[in-house]
Amino acid sequence: MAKPSAMSGGGEAAAAPAWARAVELFPSSDRILSTILTRQAERYGDRVLFVSGQTRWTYAQTAAMAAASAQTLVDAGIKPGDRVALMCSNRPEFLQIYLGCAWLGAIVVPINTALRGFQLSHIFRNSLPSLLVVEEPFLAAIDTVGADVELPSLAWTIGTDAETSSAKISPVPLPALGDQAAASLVRPGDTVAILYTSGTTGPAKGVCCPQAQLFWWGIYSARALGIREGDVLFTTLPLFHTNALNAFYQAVLNGCTYVLEPKFSASGFWAAARRRNATVGYLLGAMASILLAQPRTEDDGAHRLRVALGGGVPPQIHGPFLERFGVPLVDGYGSTETNFVFAGAIPSDRPGTMGYLAGGIEARIVDADDAELPDGQAGELLLRANEPFAFATGYFGMPQKTVEAWRNLWFHSGDRVVRDSDGHYRFIDRMKDSIRRRGENVSSWEVEQAIQSHPAVAACAIYPLPSELGEDEVAAAILPEPGQSLAPVDIIRHCEGRIAYFAIPRYVRIVKEMPLTENGKIKKGVLRDAGVTADMWDREAAGVKVQR
Template sequence: MIVTKNEAPANISKAIGQENVTPAWARAVTSFPPSDRILSTILTRQAERYGERILLVAGEARWTFAQTAAIAAASAQALIDAGIKPGDRVALMCSNRPEFLQVYLGCAWLGAIAVPINTALRGFQLSHIFRNSRPALLVVEAQFASAIESVEAGVELPPRTWIIGAAAGASDARLSAVALPARGAAAPAGAVRPGDTVAILYTSGTTGPAKGVCCPQAQLFWWGIYSARALGIREGDVLFTTLPLFHTNALNAFYQALLNGCTYVLESKFSASGFWAAARRHDATVGYLLGAMASMLLAQPQSAEDSTHRLRVALGGGVPPQIHGPFRERFGVPLVDGYGSTETNFVFAGRIPPDRPGTMGYLADGIEARIVDENDSALPDGEAGELVLRAGEPFAFATGYFGMPEKTVEAWRNLWFHSGDRVVRDPGGHYRFIDRMKDSIRRRGENVSSWEVEQTIQSHPAVAACAIYPLPSELGEDEVAAAILLEPGQSLDPVDVIRHCEGQIAYFAIPRYVRILSQMPLTENGKIKKGVLRDAGVTADTWDREAAGVKVRR
């Protein structure tokens, strides 16, 4: 099949057991025609529709739909007062707090661009984001202000900084910092279009630094629609996430709640021991789990309260297939498979109940997909190749990489987005992930750039060459492994490798496994054969950080 479109059941309401109900997501599609798929219009209309219904629960904060629209307008005015204009970038380094959404919504309201930053980034990675995005304002939570000190000398920092959670003041002399301003007057909504960038989300590079994905206003609208449809979200549901707002999963869950008349519960972080207690406390009905999280929940001691909750369904992208059955049997919650990326959308989803657990599922309505060879020629069903995708709806996908036109052209060549993932489609329209074609690693729900880790380790004076590659994790997804070739006459303790990485790259990117080699396996043209290293697995000469009891300092 050359081009495939959705093979999911035609009557999705029937598939989720709501034959006589018009889903809220379907109503949202008709309520917001293409020109209205911008956040300011959505907030205003949903505030009129739902008024005093609670939209956001985060810590002590409780925002109604009406309050959220007002907060967005007031935040926009504070940004305008600080000199922020439409198109300006606002860097945002903050944990799961309501202030994150306050600033994000203000940017979206006036037409500025939010640049969420992973709070674990340091050194080279953080420097690259500032260098690439050139923000006009930095909004940073007090506990992360010291991370700015790791930004390389010579990198220009924003002329203004707002500090969340503390009085004005920051240790880096390059920052001109004041406290996050109080909300004041309401700004009128900016002249924003559906194709305008609302956020730049940085995703792991493979042969280079991280790329800033330009996410348009309408893309986040469709994230809310496609995800709600896949999960069978109903008006009045309570959506419960512990995932970080600087990633697309938690951010688009906010849109799911906004578009579908739901309550969005944002926990500060994931806790395997506290997850179900929090779900019960909030009367959550829909949850969000990625990769190893489901395995961690199953590893907790069994309890009589394991199924005493209201959770009806949970997103389970990347959860190993052998976990699905035991998870549903113990907790009473089906895990919905799915596939998406920052550049695309929630483009594949499994059925409820799952029919092929642990796989990608079926293509979403409005999306086109091909499986292609190295020349972009379509492959037949049953033959694995690269997955390429195209959206049928305007601006349902990202528009490119910020400041990286060559990377944009490369990824969207022939007018299809190239995922870099090897996938196979069966004759029934079911898609299965095989492996990554890219040199990338995914650990605990985070993408790790092997290139960035290699650059960091190779900056150690004792290291001549380094190769970073994935090894399987017992929790699902990958662990980071490093093979190191030393300079002549040098020696290096694996613990020193860990300490060298600390403060320069994110804690989750620091290798668990280290191998010191006398020679690297090379191709004829001198490239390291990472496949040989990966296939060797954990060898007798592989040092294991966890087995050695070495803790990474964050």
């Protein structure tokens, strides 16, 4: 059972909270975005739903815009079930395309704007989009995809009114909105988005997120954060990730205003929060540490922020953050495949942990054979939702990976977790060979593939090392080909344009031999346990910048 304070932000009010009313207002068959937007537009009308830069949409305008965006897709030949690739930063057009796809029943494929080369090629090969919508600054990224990648013949650009081109595509400007389309017959289990999450022993997997999963993200997140009707939800996180995307659902389901900033700025965060009258914020991993590292000012407490998500924030940061800024950070745990499945109390009773299991979710801690383990013993976290389509439905075009992850009808998180006797959950480490850096998941396999394409590299191992800001830094152990010499900076330059900038290693260690198992596999644990060795090159200490 969930601890009540973890779910209600400090106790239930006499009246039902907004999220509970939303569950009643939208029964199972109505948990699709077109119905949500239509019904909330009727209820809230001229209340502001969305703010980004100088753009402001009321609830009524957002519903009308979604219908008009859907019609532009229909006019272009897009049908329900077609994929629409979207490479765009935090700007209104991102939501315009997303909402149009959701209204129509098409599937949006948001692409991390930092991806290049191998990673970007894989997404196009896997998703096979019928339309590409790309913001003008990222046209150069499209040119890095492999020569064998078939890009859609239909492409639109955001951010320019003139026709432009690249080496790979010849897009036209995003069409102007006109007539409105009737909402398609979409069901709660239909996929609304394919969100790519880094693989471990293979390429990134496209998580199929159904319409109802995003509904439940909005409900569970609002419950964990204690969101109230009329709150101003303030995010600087990228829309191509689950967190910022589901915050929009939190807003529309709970009668709130959703404020989307272009990106996180340590020096400008609090000023923007004050300017927007924000009441709820979203911070992940190192962001809270970075804010604390800023010089103190007299305005540190001059804001309306009541609470902020603090998933992945180191435990020693919670107290100082609350003392200085007056904002409690909410512990939590979720994944693209699942939902906001664990949440801490407000303020946290055990900072830096996962918190308590959310109502409507089942969890088990199991051994290697999926047998349940007793409290206090670490094992893999398995999860299951009681509500229909509250979790993702699988990995697009990867049935074997889907069966593997959802075997025995439980989602296998790949995370090692302990359940305490009082129902509190603690994250221990990752069972998967993945890395979490500055809020981004990094696939060691993808980085290894990029580095091993260097002709002078015989073998490569990518592994995490602790960061001063919390989470991980990417480390690389490199074994050169016989007779070849390599400088660490050569590895950095080789990675640029081939993988995302955040995945490029900070630490590079050139080795004469790799620690191997009896079967010839590299013992990454040995490399990881050695930490930052004397022969390890540190890109940040050397002052080497990476190109974005």
